[in-house]
Amino acid sequence: MTASVANAAAAAVVPCWSCKGPVATRALFCSVCGAVQGPGAIDHFSRLGMQPTFDIDQDLLEKQYFGFQRRLHPDRFAAKSPKERALSQSQATSLNEAYETLKEPLKRAAYLLDLKGRKVDLTACGTINDPMLLMEQMEKREAIADADSVEVITKLSADADSEVIACQCHISAAFNAGDLDEAGHLTIRLKYLAKLAEEARTKKTRMTRALR
Amino acid sequence: MIDDGLVLLQLHEPGETPVPHESESGLAVGIDLGTTNSVVAFSFDSEVEVLRGEDGKALIPSVVHYKDDGSVEVGALARQAILESPDHVVSSIKRLMGRGLEDVKSLAGTLPYEVVVPPEGGMVRLRVAGRTLTPVAISAHILMAIKERAEQAMLGKSVTRAVITVPAYFDDAARTATKDAARLADIEVLRLVNEPTAAALAYGLDNSVEGLYAVYDLGGGTFDISILKMEKGVFQVKATGGDAVLGGDDIDHAVAEHFLSERAAGAAITAGEVKQALMTARVAKECLTGRAEGEWMIELDGIASRHKLTKAQLEKLAEPFVERTIEICRGVVEDAGIEVGDIQGVVLVGGSTRMPLVRRRVSEFFGRQPLSDINPDEVVAVGAALQAEALTRGSDTLLLDVTPLSLGIETMGGIVEKVIPRNTPIPVAMAQEFTTYQDGQSAMSIHVVQGEREMVDQCRSLARFVLRGIPPMAAGAARIRVTFQVDADGLLTVSAQEMTTGVEQHVAVKPSYGLSDDEMATMLRDSLVHAKDDMAQRLLTEAVVEARRSVLAVKSALGVDHDLLSVDERQAIDAAVEAVEQACAGIDRDAVTVAVEHLEEATKSFAEKRMDRGIRQALAGVSVERLDDALGGAE
Numbered sequence: 103m104t105a106s107v108a109n110a111a112a113a114a115v116v117p118c119w120s121c122k123g124p125v126a127t128r129a130l131f132c133s134v135c136g137a138v139q140g141p142g143a144i145d146h147f148s149r150l151g152m153q154p155t156f157d158i159d160q161d162l163l164e165k166q167y168f169g170f171q172r173r174l175h176p177d178r179f180a181a182k183s184p185k186e187r188a189l190s191q192s193q194a195t196s197l198n199e200a201y202e203t204l205k206e207p208l209k210r211a212a213y214l215l216d217l218k219g220r221k222v223d224l225t226a227c228g229t230i231n232d233p234m235l236l237m238e239q240m241e242k243r244e245a246i247a248d249a250d251s252v253e254v255i256t257k258l259s260a261d262a263d264s265e266v267i268a269c270q271c272h273i274s275a276a277f278n279a280g281d282l283d284e285a286g287h288l289t290i291r292l293k294y295l296a297k298l299a300e301e302a303r304t305k306k307t308r309m310t311r312a313l314r
Numbered sequence: 315m316i317d318d319g320l321v322l323l324q325l326h327e328p329g330e331t332p333v334p335h336e337s338e339s340g341l342a343v344g345i346d347l348g349t350t351n352s353v354v355a356f357s358f359d360s361e362v363e364v365l366r367g368e369d370g371k372a373l374i375p376s377v378v379h380y381k382d383d384g385s386v387e388v389g390a391l392a393r394q395a396i397l398e399s400p401d402h403v404v405s406s407i408k409r410l411m412g413r414g415l416e417d418v419k420s421l422a423g424t425l426p427y428e429v430v431v432p433p434e435g436g437m438v439r440l441r442v443a444g445r446t447l448t449p450v451a452i453s454a455h456i457l458m459a460i461k462e463r464a465e466q467a468m469l470g471k472s473v474t475r476a477v478i479t480v481p482a483y484f485d486d487a488a489r490t491a492t493k494d495a496a497r498l499a500d501i502e503v504l505r506l507v508n509e510p511t512a513a514a515l516a517y518g519l520d521n522s523v524e525g526l527y528a529v530y531d532l533g534g535g536t537f538d539i540s541i542l543k544m545e546k547g548v549f550q551v552k553a554t555g556g557d558a559v560l561g562g563d564d565i566d567h568a569v570a571e572h573f574l575s576e577r578a579a580g581a582a583i584t585a586g587e588v589k590q591a592l593m594t595a596r597v598a599k600e601c602l603t604g605r606a607e608g609e610w611m612i613e614l615d616g617i618a619s620r621h622k623l624t625k626a627q628l629e630k631l632a633e634p635f636v637e638r639t640i641e642i643c644r645g646v647v648e649d650a651g652i653e654v655g656d657i658q659g660v661v662l663v664g665g666s667t668r669m670p671l672v673r674r675r676v677s678e679f680f681g682r683q684p685l686s687d688i689n690p691d692e693v694v695a696v697g698a699a700l701q702a703e704a705l706t707r708g709s710d711t712l713l714l715d716v717t718p719l720s721l722g723i724e725t726m727g728g729i730v731e732k733v734i735p736r737n738t739p740i741p742v743a744m745a746q747e748f749t750t751y752q753d754g755q756s757a758m759s760i761h762v763v764q765g766e767r768e769m770v771d772q773c774r775s776l777a778r779f780v781l782r783g784i785p786p787m788a789a790g791a792a793r794i795r796v797t798f799q800v801d802a803d804g805l806l807t808v809s810a811q812e813m814t815t816g817v818e819q820h821v822a823v824k825p826s827y828g829l830s831d832d833e834m835a836t837m838l839r840d841s842l843v844h845a846k847d848d849m850a851q852r853l854l855t856e857a858v859v860e861a862r863r864s865v866l867a868v869k870s871a872l873g874v875d876h877d878l879l880s881v882d883e884r885q886a887i888d889a890a891v892e893a894v895e896q897a898c899a900g901i902d903r904d905a906v907t908v909a910v911e912h913l914e915e916a917t918k919s920f921a922e923k924r925m926d927r928g929i930r931q932a933l934a935g936v937s938v939e940r941l942d943d944a945l946g947g948a949e
Binding site for chain 1: 504505546651704705706708712713714738739740741742743744799801802856859860863864866867868870871873874875917920921924925927928929931932
């Protein structure tokens with residue numbers, strides 16, 4: 103028996119904080135005393151029992167999320183000891199973070215790239231490095247700003263929405279082809295397209311409301 | 315052995331582990347802590363009973379009378395005292411929960427008592443009958459009266475825990491203040507629930523109903539409209555709106571003015587006449603809910619006047635106020651980005667929704683009959699009671715709330731950087747990194763705000779604190795990670811940490827308009843009703859809950875791994891368990907703590923042996939399945 107196997111075995115079990123006996127590192131509850139365990143450091147996909155892919159079944163994601171929350175939410179531990187309440191709070195917080203990340207295609211794509219070792223910074227509101235993308239964005243933003251009728255803005259808004267969907271399809275294809283460079287590039291593009299679609303939608307709502 | 319373990323696993327399925335016995339932890343009720351009136355209810359097996367006073371009434375006026383002899387009176391008697399000694403009586407205190415100076419300015423003139431703001435800032439205080447009181451302390455007096463009412467109605471059983479409802483728009487400061495008030499009244503808050511959510515729960519809308527619902531809440535002095543989105547057990551407040559000074563009282567005033575103009579056209583009106591007219595107006599309004607017309611008499615100072623009023627006349631007087639609520643509804647529906655037709659149901663809350671005119675206008679606007687089977691005065695408390703039962707006795711429904719407002723931090727130029735956007739499911743923890751803007755900067759001021767606007771001065775200030783001890787670095791080199799944590803009740807904790815040096819600095823903050831821990835401790839000490847005994851009792855209960863958990867854990871472990879122990883070792887553990895159980899039956903908290911420590915000591919080598927076995931089994935691949943069982947997952 104090698105040391106690494108022994109280490110792996112030792113890493114797979116940790117002492118339960120409550121009964122002090124062995125419990126699987128990833129276990130939600132101790133199989134012996136039933137105490138809730140801490141959330142541990144696992145990726146968002148594993149936390150929700152999902153395969154780590156870009157193409158996810160939204161219904162399944164939701165089902166998994168609610169299933170886990172049903173067992174781990176602090177409301178389930180209202181009558182328990184302070185320690186158990188605190189642990190359930192961390193569990194529920196981790197579940198919310200995982201769910202919020204995976205349910206949005208943009209965040210999901212960036213997270214998946216991150217897992218695969220490609221960091222995409224979505225919060226950086228800096229400049230666009232890609233001149234083509236920059237030109238396209240400027241033109242479209244101008245078109246939205248110039249839109250002077252509900253018809254025009256409705257059309258622009260619909261166009262922007264379908265571009266978002268098209269970009270998501272391309273991201274999916276890039277991931278499936280294992281082309282992470284392309285996936286990263288498209289994820290940045292998706293970020294700007296989503297922003298544009300949001301702007302168009304806001305303006306459309308404002309103009310429609312002004313008509314009434 | 316493993317089979318035994320599985321049996322035990324079933325016995326102690328998570329969520330079904332034995333809850334502390336009710337007689338120890340007290341009953342759990344639902345409390346609607348209202349601006350004008352409060353209601354308390356209790357649910358058993360989903361049968362809700364609204365707890366009534368000796369007068370048979372469910373409503374407890376949220377009015378507190380501070381008497382000269384130092385005693386405190388809450389409810390109907392306190393409300394009667396308003397007329398004789400207005401400076402000794404506090405009403406509508408809910409409007410001031412978690413409020414600071416700025417908020418009070420906007421309420422100027424609407425408050426019948428003297429408000430003082432402490433020079434060091436923070437929550438306002440009231441000067442009442444020579445005392446200086448915080449809104450938290452006054453609310454605590456109301457809660458104590460509610461608790462007393464509940465205990466009487468429950469035949470003397472102790473009521474120690476509650477679900478308390480708050481308006482959906484209540485910010486962090488107001489929620490914290492509400493929780494602090496409960497603590498002062500010796501009530502453990504199981505959960506703060508939004509009022510519209512509680513009303514929806516009362517109608518069972520959580521049972522697999524999906525879609526958008528409106529909750530129209532017209533009380534005596536406030537109007538609230540909320541749009542709720544229900545989706546697979548998640549209650550999300552899409553939009554809220556309202557008017558803090560619009561309610562049934564306005565209609566009473568309009569009717570009273572009408573009566574007075576008939577009684578003494580042009581002549582001077584005495585204060586006594588106004589009071590009499592208002593009372594008559596209220597009676598008339600209530601009578602005309604069922605009748606088409608009636609006649610009332612105002613008799614004062616030897617003059618009796620008769621006043622006829624038809625339903626049509628009443629509705630004409632009430633119409634401007636009702637129309638105003640409908641206008642607010644229209645605005646909120648637009649804010650939510652939806653059409654009226656998208657709304658699948660309307661729930662009525664508040665006594666003023668009994669008026670046929672209100673019901674008619676609401677159903678016209680929303681295009682459907684509103685839900686009104688449950689008494690609108692009691693519906694929020696009913697929902698709270700159901701949730702209290704769900705939390706203490708277990709249930710399948712899950713209430714996932716979201717943050718009602720965005721939470722952020724002030725950055726350069728007074729611009730708000732949002733850290734947690736609104737409508738994020740809670741509990742949540744989110745962090746963002748900031749940096750220094752001066753070389754060698756050793757401290758950073760952190761200003762926490764709540765609201766949707768981009769500029770700090772348009773948002774509500776929640777807290778300010780300073781992170782010190784940043785090691786000297788070039789501007790922009792430090793990485794300050796600010797973490798926001800919101801718990802399931804919507805309460806916020808903020809901490810900050812410098813990352814590059816590994817130096818940790820945690821600062822947890824309480825809202826600017828809340829009470830500091832010191833203040834809270836002083837109030838707990840000063841509070842007459844909350845004597846030392848209560849505190850000791852609570853600490854004992856907590857210690858016993860924890861001790862019982864330890865004993866259960868050890869017993870479960872013995873069930874699985876008892877073969878690891880020699881006869882002597884087993885006897886030592888059994889004796890230690892026995893000692894803990896005995897201590898739990900007593901009233902000495904220290905004895906409980908010591909016994910638990912002994913138990914831990916006695917089981918130390920047992921725990922080590924169990925870990926060794928676990929690792930050996932993992933190596934042999936034997937226990938993998940058993941351990942994986944515990945991984946659990948979604949059903």
